[in-house]
Amino acid sequence: MTSSPATGAVLSPAEMSERTGVSIDTLRYYERERLLQNVARAESGHRRYSEDDVLWVEVLRCLRETGMTIEQLRHYCELGAQGDHTEPERYRMLMTHRALVEDQIAERTQALQLIDHKLGFYAAAAATETPS
Amino acid sequence: MTSSPATGAVLSPAEMSERTGVSIDTLRYYERERLLQNVARAESGHRRYSEDDVLWVEVLRCLRETGMTIEQLRHYCELGAQGDHTEPERYRMLMTHRALVEDQIAERTQALQLIDHKLGFYAAAAATETPS
DNA sequence: GAACAACCTGGAGCGCACTTCAGGTCAAGG
DNA sequence: CCTTGACCTGAAGTGCGCTCCAGGTTGTTC
Numbered sequence: 001m002t003s004s005p006a007t008g009a010v011l012s013p014a015e016m017s018e019r020t021g022v023s024i025d026t027l028r029y030y031e032r033e034r035l036l037q038n039v040a041r042a043e044s045g046h047r048r049y050s051e052d053d054v055l056w057v058e059v060l061r062c063l064r065e066t067g068m069t070i071e072q073l074r075h076y077c078e079l080g081a082q083g084d085h086t087e088p089e090r091y092r093m094l095m096t097h098r099a100l101v102e103d104q105i106a107e108r109t110q111a112l113q114l115i116d117h118k119l120g121f122y123a124a125a126a127a128t129e130t131p132s
Numbered sequence: 133m134t135s136s137p138a139t140g141a142v143l144s145p146a147e148m149s150e151r152t153g154v155s156i157d158t159l160r161y162y163e164r165e166r167l168l169q170n171v172a173r174a175e176s177g178h179r180r181y182s183e184d185d186v187l188w189v190e191v192l193r194c195l196r197e198t199g200m201t202i203e204q205l206r207h208y209c210e211l212g213a214q215g216d217h218t219e220p221e222r223y224r225m226l227m228t229h230r231a232l233v234e235d236q237i238a239e240r241t242q243a244l245q246l247i248d249h250k251l252g253f254y255a256a257a258a259a260t261e262t263p264s
Numbered sequence: 265g266a267a268c269a270a271c272c273t274g275g276a277g278c279g280c281a282c283t284t285c286a287g288g289t290c291a292a293g294g
Numbered sequence: 295c296c297t298t299g300a301c302c303t304g305a306a307g308t309g310c311g312c313t314c315c316a317g318g319t320t321g322t323t324c
Contacts, residue, residue: 013271024271025313033311044320046271059246066243070311084257091254098247101240108237111198114191115230122223125216145301156301157283164304165281176290178301202281 009051010040016049020057027057035060035073037081066101141183142172148181152189159189167192167205169213198233 013024020027027049030036036056040048063073076093079086145156152159159181162168168188172180195205208225211218 023313026311028272029312042320044271046320059250062243062246064311066240087254087257091251091258094247094251094254098244098251101243101247105237105240105244108198108233108240111194111233112230112237114194115226115233118191119223119226119230122219122226125219126223155283158281160302161282174290176301178290196281 011049011054013047013049016047016053016057019054020061022057022061030057030060033070033074035070035077037077063097066097066104068097072097143181143186145179145181148179148186148189151186152193154189154193162189162192165202165206167202167209169209195229198229198236200229204229 011019013027016022016027017024022030027036027047031039036053039053040050042048060073063076064070068076072093076090079090079093143151145159148154148159149156154162159168159179163171168185171185172182174180192205195208196202200208204225208222211222211225
């Protein structure tokens, strides 16, 4: 009985890129930056990504797209690699980032209002310049 | 009776930076990139920003912070300078950007869910490792 | 066994939005 | 007058997050 010898499906770089929407070059870049650790290799030396890797890359993208820097992500990964005793700090990191994301939502909600205001202005102008 | 000979208050670069939260260098950069046009000058050649400039810079920041590029902003400005007949296109630009901002909000709302999920995981782990 | 695609590595290059620099001008205070 | 600080210009530099390149290996297909 194997404990968890890597999740069933195993993906080539091209498949991984397809699945995650992240380019092959970026996947390698993340690995160089240690955001993606212990990626399996075929005997040929070619990478074989697991389903767990897919999930993790999705987390990475989620955090990146909301503004977490590569350096912060690396720190978060390194904490994870250091073991369970770093959980409190990882928790704090996520809480901090959570607040940032909420700020972004608030900022964008305000932006929508400003945009709608300007859109309303254009609509009014259009109505005025062709009165009938 | 003057029609609108520039808004009352007039601000030095330092004051403008203070008011808008945009650095003096960035203000000059925006002007070079033609995002900010017809900035008044004192006889000395020093810039004098109007209240209208303040409002416009606030719009610029709002659009920039939500991901509109400098190039797009320049295009938007150029349309404005070209006269009223470009309003339909400016309207379309804003509508397009509006959709983008809504996507960002949706994306970030999803991100919050993922973050909360992970936060929940850490909370559960903390509860388990110290059962009492 | 030859060609071709997919992969490997280390390192250089790129695009964007600023930011800094060098070298000078202007205006007020002592 | 002389200094000091805020301002001016054109141009070069920076930091980030990728993205691309050169030169080489692997492995499938005809």
